[in-house]
Amino acid sequence: MNTRDSKEILNLVTTLKEANTYLASSEEMSLELLEQVITNCLTASDNISQTLQTFGELDRYQAELATYQSLLKDFLAAISQAGELAYPAQAIEASLTKLTTKLSAKHKxxxxxxxxxxxxxxxxxxxxxxxxxxxxxxxxxxxxxxxxxxxxxxxxxxxxxxxxxxxxxxxxxxxxxxxxxxxxxxxxxxxxxxxxxxxxxxxxxxxxxxxxxxxxxxxxxxxxxxxxxxxxxxxxxxxxxxxxxxxxxxxxxxxxxxxxxxxxxxxxxxxxxxxxxxxxxxxxxxxxxxxxxALNKTNSSTYPLPNEWKKKIYRPDGSKKTVVFYNTTILDFNIHREKMWAKWIDVFNFFFSHQDEYTLIWRPHPLLFDVIKLMSSELAASYQQLVEQFKVAQFGIYDDSPDFYLAYTYADAFYGDLSSMAELFRKLGRPVIQQLVDYSTAQIPAEFDYTLVEERLAKQEIIREYELPLAKVPSFLVTVDSRPTATNYHFxxxxxxxxxxxxxx
Structure with a gap:
């Protein structure tokens, strides 16, 4: 029962109190009118009981309602036989006051x-x-x-x-x-x-x-x-x-x-x-x-590194590879289709060829497969095969868990399609690189400006793939403060x- 419902019931109880005052102050009233008023009061109290029963809260108020109804019924039965009897106004007022007090108590x-x-x-x-x-x-x-x-x-x-x-x-x-x-x-x-x-x-x-x-x-x-x-x-x-x-x-x-x-x-x-x-x-x-x-909790205390992930992220000598979070979305796949499919394969080939230096955490949109199924069953089968090949190749981590903040805790850079995921990741002070479908993943531009990338990172701006190609990410990270950026949001x-x-x- 919410606050509004409680107030509506209180309004009904107030009406019963007014009826009680009316009955107590009326010195001459026909038996027929008396019976009519009391019957109306009993009907109203029954409605209150039914409403409370609907909300599963009748037990809490049952005693007061039962007392009220008994007083009225006993008085009605007695006066029908005796013809004249003192109306129990004070007892009725007391039972209604108790009911009002309970209903008025501050509800959670x-x-x-x-x-x-x-x-x-x-x-x-x-x-x-x-x-x-x-x-x-x-x-x-x-x-x-x-x-x-x-x-x-x-x-x-x-x-x-x-x-x-x-x-x-x-x-x-x-x-x-x-x-x-x-x-x-x-x-x-x-x-x-x-x-x-x-x-x-x-x-x-x-x-x-x-x-x-x-x-x-x-x-x-x-x-x-x-x-x-x-x-x-x-x-x-x-x-x-x-x-x-x-x-x-x-x-x-x-x-x-x-x-x-x-x-x-x-x-x-x-x-x-x-x-x-x-x-x-x-x-x-x-x-x-x-x-x-949720970014406040992206630390190793909240998200200890699972053993299976640790084997892929750390080399046998204990040194850490460059961990890249890979984001693939519905919107960008819908726009580019065949080009995006080719881009995925190009990306996977790059990381497979450089698995000694990188670990890729691939996290597709949770509904991406459902969208692909809507396009065609053949395409869905090809996508499932691509996922299985990625898992079997063992050069990365396929993350379809409900909580992506584990991956954010250990990723050094974000790469892929722009979405909510990119907006959140950049608040951690780490590079967010937008993949470009027409850009060869392994390509390195003839001129490369670390200063420009550093400026974009400082402003938490999106970095285009040609500005910081994947092949340059490890050497760039060495030049910047790689300590995790602590956040303290409380939205x-x-x-x-x-x-x-x-x-x-």
Missing amino acids: KQVVFLPYKASMWDSLASIYEAASADPSCDAYVIPIPYFTKDEHGKLKDLHYEGNLFPKEVPITSWQDYPLARKRPDIIYIHNPYDDGNGITTVFQTFYSDKLKQYTDLLVYVPYFVSLHERKHYEYALNKGIENADVVFIQDDVIKAGYQSVWKKFVQENPTYPKERLEKVLTKMVALGNPKYD GLDIHRYVMNLANK
Whole structure:
């Protein structure tokens, strides 16, 4: 039961108190009218009981409600026989006052997190940590099931990743927490697309328009962070943003991008109500993203190096190879297709030929294979073969774990497609190199300027592959301070405090 429901029940109890005062002060009243008023009061108290039962909280208030109903029923039965009897106003007032006191007691806010993919939990994790540490909250993590779709957009495979979340996060089954009955005060989501995603969809029960009915505050936090360099914000046109009560965006630059694409949408669709646009724009709050908070933990204490990784990252003499994190995305593969496929093979050949000097950690987008399956079954089979060949070759690490921060802890440089992953990695003060499909991976330009690359690194800017080719990464790293950059973000706590302020108003 959320705060709003508690207030609605309190309003009903106030009406019962007013009826009690009316009955106590009415000196002359017909038996028929008396019976009618008392019957109405009993019906109202039954409604209160049923509402509390719906929320699973009747036991807490059962004694006071039972006392109230017994007093009324006993009085009604007695007066029907005796014809005249003193009305027990004080006893009834006492039972209603006890009920009011219990209902008015400060309730813990019910805060529910509804992630769907475990690999995207980092976008909510630090908010959950803040909520679970807050004595005024009961926080629940409820991973929700989702479907992948076939090439025709039909639902295909059902997935549930509740068993993939960190061990320290207690999981509540989506079947054990009926949202419509529990009506939590706050619901957090990180999937805003409802039926608008061509690759996956959560159960319709968890679409944002449905969730909106179950809570006072529906909060959307993107499962990604955006690069300022990208300047594409069409993904912001989604139902989750439209239905949420508040939308948290990483910074003012990206917020402006979100707002601009919504304004353009309304210009192109003049029938869209202007007042709805204003609501969409004003609900956007630039207050960071918890994904940045996770960078605070990228250290060997939090992420000890697994033995299998250690064998590949360190040489027999104990010296460390140059570790490159390789990011491959859906967007770039969709754009370049055959060229990108050829680039992948070129990259793998480079690292295979230089495995004494480098270790490659390949982390494809978690839905990349699903997208390739939508393109063709033959291409999907070829991709699976490529993955198996990479694993068998043993010159790198294939990382499809839910938590990529282990790889970030030990990677010396980022290479590949630009995405959320690049935006996060550059905050660690290490090189982020954009791969170029038409650039030969082993190529070294005739003129190479370390100074330019150092300037880009100092500003946390993207470095193009021709500016710092892979063959030059080890020698460049020797020239710069390679000590890990410590971060101290606290966006999850900031978001939690902001939402709690809204919830308490």
